[in-house]
Amino acid sequence: MKLSYLNKTALMLSVIVSIEVIAVQQVLANSNTPSKWTSAVTERMVKLPMPHLKKRLERDFSQSDLGIELTKKEEDLAYKTNTLSDLKAAVQEADGGLKTELRHQFLDEKRAYLEMVSGKNKLRKKQLSTKLRVFKQMLDGLNEKKNIGSPARQTLMKLQNEASSRFKSSLNAVDSEIFQLSDAPESKYSIKYTKNLHAIEKLSQRLQSHNMNKSPIVDGEPISKADYLRRLVSEAQAEISILDQENTILGYMARLVALDALVLSDEVQEVVVTNSDTAVVVTPALAVDFFMTN
Amino acid sequence: MNINKLFLACAIASITSFTPANAGTIETLERERALAMETILNPELSPSERQAKLDTYKIRLIDLERMVLRDGSLKGRNTPVVRKAFENYDLTFLVHGTTENNLALTDGWLAQVGITTQSLMSASIRKRW
Numbered sequence: 001m002k003l004s005y006l007n008k009t010a011l012m013l014s015v016i017v018s019i020e021v022i023a024v025q026q027v028l029a030n031s032n033t034p035s036k037w038t039s040a041v042t043e044r045m046v047k048l049p050m051p052h053l054k055k056r057l058e059r060d061f062s063q064s065d066l067g068i069e070l071t072k073k074e075e076d077l078a079y080k081t082n083t084l085s086d087l088k089a090a091v092q093e094a095d096g097g098l099k100t101e102l103r104h105q106f107l108d109e110k111r112a113y114l115e116m117v118s119g120k121n122k123l124r125k126k127q128l129s130t131k132l133r134v135f136k137q138m139l140d141g142l143n144e145k146k147n148i149g150s151p152a153r154q155t156l157m158k159l160q161n162e163a164s165s166r167f168k169s170s171l172n173a174v175d176s177e178i179f180q181l182s183d184a185p186e187s188k189y190s191i192k193y194t195k196n197l198h199a200i201e202k203l204s205q206r207l208q209s210h211n212m213n214k215s216p217i218v219d220g221e222p223i224s225k226a227d228y229l230r231r232l233v234s235e236a237q238a239e240i241s242i243l244d245q246e247n248t249i250l251g252y253m254a255r256l257v258a259l260d261a262l263v264l265s266d267e268v269q270e271v272v273v274t275n276s277d278t279a280v281v282v283t284p285a286l287a288v289d290f291f292m293t294n
Numbered sequence: 295m296n297i298n299k300l301f302l303a304c305a306i307a308s309i310t311s312f313t314p315a316n317a318g319t320i321e322t323l324e325r326e327r328a329l330a331m332e333t334i335l336n337p338e339l340s341p342s343e344r345q346a347k348l349d350t351y352k353i354r355l356i357d358l359e360r361m362v363l364r365d366g367s368l369k370g371r372n373t374p375v376v377r378k379a380f381e382n383y384d385l386t387f388l389v390h391g392t393t394e395n396n397l398a399l400t401d402g403w404l405a406q407v408g409i410t411t412q413s414l415m416s417a418s419i420r421k422r423w
């Protein structure tokens with residue numbers, strides 16, 4: 001009986017050590033998870049419709065090693081939560097040695113739960129960091145397009161815009177002057193260009209009204225690609241912050257489990273000490289009877 | 295998985311591939327414009343011959359000027375040729391410029407290079423040393 005208690009005490013101590021190791025792991029947040037997600041969605045895909053891009057990114061992640069592992073971890077966590085719930089109920093109903101045994105098991109399961117949540121959070125952080133990187137690259141790409149470059153290029157673009165608007169405003173006047181008044185036949189280029197222009201206008205209208213090409217709508221208002229991307233960046237950043245906060249919660253949980261383990265260890269040791277106090281002390285006087293006869 | 299990748303590649307290709315990349319529109323316009331200038335300056339042509347030739351060039355120049363003005367690949371292309379072409383609208387897009395200003399092709403060009411009736415009339419004949 002005493003030997004069994006001693007074994008348990010040793011076990012408790014090992015639990016404490018292991019829990020402390022986990023707690024340290026929480027703080028250091030070392031990342032040795034092998035699963036990876038190298039997103040196939042790149043900044044070039046900023047040309048795709050925004051809602052489609054988000055869906056594409058989610059699908060890409062769910063098919064990656066990291067996504068598959070995260071899904072598995074979430075399923076395992078659901079089972080582990082059920083186990084913890086069952087054990088908690090069992091501890092409340094049990095008493096005596098069985099209760100101590102169940103409390104030990106409950107602590108061990110809590111340690112395993114923390115380990116699993118910690119692992120899941122590491123994977124989630126990897127996912128969010130990749131998402132954030134892709135969105136930032138896309139946003140940079142959009143900003144680069146907006147940035148028209150050197151002063152010489154800016155001047156050129158200004159001249160080109162002026163030329164374009166002057167050309168558009170004088171187009172009809174030039175046509176009537178050259179082709180209608182002078183009876184000159186319209187060129188093959190001009191005829192084909194006009195024909196193609198009608199086709200382009202029709203296609204352009206269809207493109208504008210296409211469901212997949214509609215501007216992303218947030219709070220009932222259509223927003224630009226850049227705004228939508230900035231929203232996605234801040235959403236991913238917020239999720240990372242929440243994840244960091246969750247890790248702090250996990251750290252507190254790990255410390256609580258360690259303290260609970262110490263309490264249990266102390267209780268078990270007290271039982272051992274009490275038992276040794278009440279044990280009969282074997283003295284030579286008690287053995288006198290053995291020496292009275294041959 | 296592969297079908298998805300293929301679909302995505304096609305979607306991106308369809309978005310990125312329709313931008314025209316016709317870099318030679320300015321060069322073609324300049325070549326045609328140079329022939330028109332040559333006709334204007336050719337002393338061997340009679341006025342009616344010159345006018346007939348210029349009318350032909352005019353029709354061709356209209357198309358070529360429009361090709362340059364509609365060429366999306368020139369947008370922001372900061373090269374000497376493109377910069378020079380857009381520096382002076384009336385000189386590069388001669389037919390559009392002169393028609394807009396109700397001028398004959400020759401008058402429009404001469405005005406752009408700084409030769410006016412007034413400057414010719416005020417010029418004095420003297421011996422070049």
